[in-house]
Amino acid sequence: MKKLMMILITIAILGLTGCTTDVKDAINNSKDVVAKQTEESTEIKTEATTECKEQTTEKAREEKNTSDDKKRNSRMSVSTEATTENKNKTETSVQVKTEKATETVTEVPTETRTETATEAPTESCTEAETEAATEAPAPAEVSYSPGNVVSLATSKCQAGGMIKTTDNLANLLAQGQITEDEYNEYYPYDGLGYYSVFVETDLNKAATTSGRLLGSEDAIATYIADMLLLESNPYFLIEYGGVTNSGGQDFYEFRCYR
Numbered sequence: 001m002k003k004l005m006m007i008l009i010t011i012a013i014l015g016l017t018g019c020t021t022d023v024k025d026a027i028n029n030s031k032d033v034v035a036k037q038t039e040e041s042t043e044i045k046t047e048a049t050t051e052c053k054e055q056t057t058e059k060a061r062e063e064k065n066t067s068d069d070k071k072r073n074s075r076m077s078v079s080t081e082a083t084t085e086n087k088n089k090t091e092t093s094v095q096v097k098t099e100k101a102t103e104t105v106t107e108v109p110t111e112t113r114t115e116t117a118t119e120a121p122t123e124s125c126t127e128a129e130t131e132a133a134t135e136a137p138a139p140a141e142v143s144y145s146p147g148n149v150v151s152l153a154t155s156k157c158q159a160g161g162m163i164k165t166t167d168n169l170a171n172l173l174a175q176g177q178i179t180e181d182e183y184n185e186y187y188p189y190d191g192l193g194y195y196s197v198f199v200e201t202d203l204n205k206a207a208t209t210s211g212r213l214l215g216s217e218d219a220i221a222t223y224i225a226d227m228l229l230l231e232s233n234p235y236f237l238i239e240y241g242g243v244t245n246s247g248g249q250d251f252y253e254f255r256c257y258r
Contacts, residue, residue, distance in 0.1 A: 142203040144217050146240045146252045149199075152221030153228075153238050153254070160229045165190040165237045165257065189237060189257050196241060197224050198251040205249070224254055231258045 154164065166188045173183045199220055200206045206214045214220050228236050241253035 139204055141201075143201065144203045144206075144220075146254070148217050149220050149224070149252075150238050150240050150254065152218055153224040156221060156225035157228050157236055157238070160225070162228065162231075162234050162236045165192060165235050168235055190235060192233075192235065192237065192257040194237075194255045194257040197227070197254040197256060198244060198246075199223075199254065201243065201250040201252055224256065228256055228258060233258055 158164070169178070169183055169187050169190055172178045173180065178186070199214070203215065203217075206220055208214065208223055214223060224238065228238070235258070237257040239255045239257070241255045244251045244253050
């Protein structure tokens with residue numbers, strides 16, 4: 001009986017031991033399953049989070065692109081409206097200028113030009129010209145002496161150190177350097193050539209070759225003497241050569257020997 005009890009106890013202990021082992025194994029297996037489920041859940045959450053982030057990023061990009069497109073379209077629309085507005089303003093300005101130009105061309109010239117062309121010259125201008133011609137006679141001619149001009153010009157040349165050819169021949173004859181026949185042969189020009197200076201006979205018109213008015217006999221004499229004083233040869237002679245007419249105007253001729 002005791003042996004039977006021992007056997008039963010032993011069997012019971014063994015059974016309990018096996019159950020304990022099975023429980024432990026079950027517990028361990030349960031922990032493994034929970035761990036795997038936790039890992040799988042974590043992986044699923046990670047994947048979901050990543051996918052969510054990607055969807056959010058993609059959506060943000062789409063919204064940004066949409067916003068950029070709207071802004072670009074808005075700018076293009078504004079630019080187009082501004083261009084259209086400027087074009088309309090330009091066309092309006094051109095129309096206004098065209099209307100103004102048309103008005104000035106069609107209205108003003110037809111009236112003022114015809115009036116000035118038909119009325120003024122025929123009446124007032126012709127009368128004024130006639131009155132001016134009758135009321136303001138031409139200034140009277142002022143004469144002067146060509147002999148006085150020759151005398152004054154000769155004195156000016158002598159004062160400048162020049163010697164008359166006639167005086168030089170007389171000195172040579174007196175000194176016996178030339179004979180009487182040579183004196184008569186060389187007198188009065190002593191072989192010199194000449195050029196002529198022409199001055200108007202009317203003192204009001206007497207002028208230099210450049211058109212500068214002289215206005216007096218002394219001024220004419222200075223004009224002639226200054227040209228002779230430029231010569232390097234000290235011997236000279238001035239003579240009156242008469243009156244010459246050119247272009248309806250009379251001129252005194254002054255011959256300058258040098």
